Amino acid sequence: MKNNSFFEKVYQVTQLIPEGRVTSYGAIARYLGAPGSARMVGWALNNAHNLEEFIPAHRVVNRNGLLTGKHHFPGPRVMASLLENEGVTVENDQVVDFQRLFWDPNRELPADSLGNL
């Protein structure tokens, strides 16, 4: 198990995001113990394209609920479409009721949901 890597954790947490919910890079980074390394979360997801495993990166947005990473998807409409497909309303590249749909791993997820910390 190499889940101890920061990147691997990001992938795990991202896959653990419930359907119809969204979270922010900072929340994941903070859950991993790196509140200031929010950029690394995005970088990890960028690397996620290299993985054979599907990563619901469309459920990860910035703290404003804005789909900042939609431009990195196969299509600029893929991210919003996937979110809307899961019941998340996206308007003007921004998640509606983001605060309500916000899924905080630090609050909703146990401290050892990654398997073995």
Place this chain on the structure above:
DNA sequence: GTACTGACTTGGG
């Protein structure tokens, strides 16, 4: 080996 950029966040003015 140094410099810049990048799917971000937070704090200060």
Place this chain on the structure above:
DNA sequence: GCCCAAGCCAGTA
């Protein structure tokens, strides 16, 4: 309430 600057780590030039 809005704008500017710093911090973070890794990859690429």
